[in-house]
Amino acid sequence: MNFEDLKLIPPIIKAVNKIGYTVPTEIQYHSIPHILKRNDVIGCAQTGTGKTAAFAIPILQLLHGKSSQNKHIRSLILTPTRELAIQISENFQMYGEYLKQSHLAIFGGVPQEKQISAINKGVDILIATPGRLLDLMNQGYINLSQIEIFVLDEADRMLDMGFINDIKKILKKIPVKRQTLFFSATMPDSIIKFAQTILNNPKEINVTPVSSTAQNVKQSVYFVEKNEKLNLLINLLTDKSIQRSLVFARTKYGADKLTKKLVKAGIQAAAIHGNKSQNARQRALEDFKNSRIRVLIATDIAARGIDIDELPHVINYELPDVPETYVHRIGRTGRAGAAGIAVSFCDPEEKKELKNIQKLIGLNIPIVKTE
Structure with missing residues (x-):
């Protein structure tokens, strides 16, 4: 349908x-x-x-x-x-x-x-x-x-x-x-x-709310200050084994801003959201699918149109306000039984959102310690 x-x-x-x-x-x-x-x-x-x-x-x-x-x-x-x-x-x-x-x-x-x-x-x-x-x-x-x-x-x-x-x-x-x-x-x-x-x-x-995450998606969370998120993201993306990563931002403006900073840091990236033209969105999606860019930054509404079977990596740069949205986000990876990785950044102001997510999915997401 x-x-x-x-x-x-x-x-x-x-x-x-x-x-x-x-x-x-x-x-x-x-x-x-x-x-x-x-x-x-x-x-x-x-x-x-x-x-x-x-x-x-x-x-x-x-x-x-x-x-x-x-x-x-x-x-x-x-x-x-x-x-x-x-x-x-x-x-x-x-x-x-x-x-x-x-x-x-x-x-x-x-x-x-x-x-x-x-x-x-x-x-x-x-x-x-x-x-x-x-x-x-x-x-x-x-x-x-x-x-x-x-x-x-x-x-x-x-x-x-x-x-x-x-x-x-x-x-x-x-x-x-x-x-x-x-x-x-x-x-x-x-x-x-x-x-x-x-x-x-x-x-x-x-409608029964979605409340469970796929077993084959490895989840983790970093506790990080808001102004350190960009450095953490860039550091994670230096791992060349991550061929494609879908990054979620909360707003259209935030998605564009983050894209510019990644490109400036030498990381191939593009943003998709409701303010982009259909051609621009389609071009970014095709470039991402064909590995011409490594990072696609999306808002939740725009991500509804993303359907990629081989998407190994999802990053929640900002946690969603609605816990069910987290389940939808990380459901973009681990499709058709494949293994997936879902990483979340949590700043001090987002701890309430993390608590609500963990309550919904019935799982304490493993914390990654940063040096």
Whole structure:
């Protein structure tokens, strides 16, 4: 099953191909067809399983070609934090690159003027935190009477953070006749009970989080100061027996910066991430596969498009925020029964992330002592 099999329109297929997506994740595979059929969906899936694409892609397709009259908001995505709102907005930007739908993320902690100006110009898809949304609604800047698709993302965190009353106030302002998509990492009784009050005959999707690493991948971790990571990486890469190494960086900017420093140190390297053109990404990947470059530096989203059978070496230059992402990262090596090596760098600020990873995989990753 690939994205073409999900009956997506050409502009979306073009966008996901550019990003490097090839095979949908489990939550995407099960959710997208139901959402495209206008069903309500309740999905249980951990952060890091591709959940945002599971609702963003079909929303873009459903709203395509029917731009709102009078600049009404047609889809509302409610999420608990500013960081998630920004992340979801970035995803809509990537998947909707070749579409005309407009989207906007609004959240507190920043002046409201720019957000109000953007709303006044007309927004198809609004991504919002509850507090700022209610504030702008109360000031008369936002009208939710034309909402067609409502998404409640990270529902368990919403309730944990005390947003239940805010959510109920918002629900009173959106049409009863709507499509509702409800996603949560956990499904305790309180969440299920609440979901039943806002969903109409939903399709239930439960994705078991990935939590185990392959036995044939040798894992290790270096405790290292943040400003010493580059020197450690260069030192490791002086081992000529490492023919190819996939290095994970947390951000696009970080990937580019690290690539320049490695090239300056005489190590052949290239970066791939969402800001690179499809041609540049493909060229870097081909050079890596054919050993014209030894090091490929990738962000997690870009790495979804990397499928190399003989990849012996993965380095986590920065640990991921989401423990499941670690499992996906090191799963790039040790394919088809081959042996693999996964090395992680952990600075003092990342010890919490390491602890969460080890808890998830049920393994204390061996520590490598540095001289």
